[in-house]
Amino acid sequence: MKDITRIANILFSIAITIALIGGGLVGLLFLLAVLIGGNTGESLAVFTKNDLLPQFIRIATIAMLSGLVRFYADNFHPLSLNTDEKK
Numbered sequence: 001m002k003d004i005t006r007i008a009n010i011l012f013s014i015a016i017t018i019a020l021i022g023g024g025l026v027g028l029l030f031l032l033a034v035l036i037g038g039n040t041g042e043s044l045a046v047f048t049k050n051d052l053l054p055q056f057i058r059i060a061t062i063a064m065l066s067g068l069v070r071f072y073a074d075n076f077h078p079l080s081l082n083t084d085e086k087k
Contacts, residue, residue, distance in 0.1 A: 001073050008070035015063035022056030 026048055033045035071077065 004073040005070055008066045008073060011066040012063050012070060015059050015066060019056055019060035019063055026053050026056060
């Protein structure tokens with residue numbers, strides 16, 4: 001179980017970092033598209049929406065899944081009402 005926890009933790013750290021940086025990049029690209037305007041801005045916004053955003057959403061999903069795997073492999077249930085459980 002320690003190996004699963006360690007791998008899930010590493011995968012979570014990498015994926016969440018990429019997803020957060022990607023979210024900032026998408027926001028900046030949409031802002032740039034608004035500032036540019038016209039056909040070029042429209043093309044940039046459509047490219048960002050259709051090509052970049054879905055990739056970063058998938059990476060964020062991988063981060064969430066690996067975080068859940070880590071919680072349950074470690075037998076840590078933070079949303080449980082049971083107060084006797086210790087980590």
